Amino acid sequence: MSEPTGVIHDIGYQRYTGPRLARRAVFGALYLHGLRAAFGLGRSAKAKIFPWLVVAIVIVVAAALTAIRSQIGEVLMTYAQFADSMSWLVIFFVAVAAPELVSRDLHSGVLPLYFSRPLPRADYPLAKLAALATALWLLLGAPQLVMFLGGAFTTDSGLRGVWNELLDLLPGLLYAGLWAVVFASVGLLVASLTGRRAFAAGGIVAVFLMTTPVVATLAIMPSQAVTELAGLASPSTLVQGVGMWSLGDLLVNDTNSGEFEIGPYGPVYAVVTLLLVATCVTLLLARYRKVAAR
Template sequence: MSEAGVIHDIGYQRYEGPRLGRGAVLGALYVHGLRAAFGFGRSAKSKIFPWGVAGIILLVAVINAGVRSQTGTWLFDYFQIDNNMSLLVIFFAAIVAPELVSRDLRAGVLPLYFSRPLRAADYVTAKVAALVTALWLLLGVPQFIMFLTGAFTSKTGMKGVWHELGLLIPGWGYSLLWALVFASISLLIASFTGKRAFAAGGIVAFVLMTVPVVGVLSLLPSQTAHHLAGLASPISLINGIEFWLRDVQDPGLDIGDLGPIYGIEAVCLIAVCLLLLLARYRKVASL
């Protein structure tokens, strides 16, 4: 019996197609993340929560639009719908962020990702962009429904449509602020554990535990401390920026003349969270 080896041709061929590079990988990660945020490509059970939240906010927007079509006035405007739906936004971010990053940690696929022409910055960019887009759509689509009602029930023709558009665009900007703040916070917290339940609980706990701090600080006798109390919570931080930019007074949150400080902290908060997230994945990529 011969001991010589035999080479079998089983049809393997070299890949001769286009090499798309980092940009295509980043785009694929972004699209996959956005689809995962709303449960596409996953089981029906995975779609219940994101679409349930989206359905509730859409229903509120439709009711609001119906009231305006009948009475001519809103129950709440483009900014207030974001404020009123804040808890749903928090829970949505708390559920979706672990789906985007914690699953990768638990499955151990990050070394595979980073063995390709993909940098840690690309991974972070794709995940942040996917969650920001998902959160913005969660709020922006209901705002657009409100806009359609206002535009088509206007009695001043195109002038009324342009006026309504001038109200919608700042509202979309406010929704983007909500998306940026909570996407950056949620992804940073979720990036430290592969267990989705722990990540979701940590995100909700962090946000909700800061709310009482605002109440305690607002009771201090110092007027400056009272004005700065809103900086202690992401929710009141965003509300403070709205009050500053719209020149609105609210007895529940008095920011005085310190509105610019709220804007500066929001920028710094987002930047610090993203830098820490990048540092976290650079460490993972180097392992």
């Protein structure tokens, strides 16, 4: 009779008997992790430097505008104009945050681990997209809230003044949401193409900044139609065109009315913006279907 060759040891492992969370919880966890990662939360101090530096800059600018307004009694910059003015900072924020959300996972090869769970293939990129768009909206919306509080507490018209200030704030927040959705869609798509964060960041900056000279070139063409449609060539001016068409005086005033003209083509800018976002999201989903199939 042969002797036993092995022994089973009880080291305390137990079966999980708690609630089994479904798709919504997985999506929510990915979204929350992505939102935290965009601001460097839960990571090293070095990873927090740039995101919070950008946050500090936009808050300081908003506080300065609020202080000047309280002293001179005039609005130097509307809420919508604030989003336009901070667009350059938003580009660099996207260039840092988007690779952090998706390029790191591609480089480390953990996507098969994600997709081994009951996670639909579309949920991963959509959760990351929602997280980045939320981070960008907070980046532009929080300073607007600072400006609103300053304007509401210094108004001389009582509740009516606060109400009018709120009516100015809401379009500004919606406009910030448009910036966030467009920039997040384009930035995340570019970042998803490579697992190297440096390449992803460079690609994002190139897409946004290298299209600006194209707009400037088209804007000096002799044809008025070409000039007014020139903003379609860049994501930044595309968003600005939608804002000029939909917000009017909240975005355009006497000091900046000559910088950019869209003529009667406002609806064209809106349609192209929708097509751009839809195309980016579609390509992003196709990219992760390809990654999951490997």
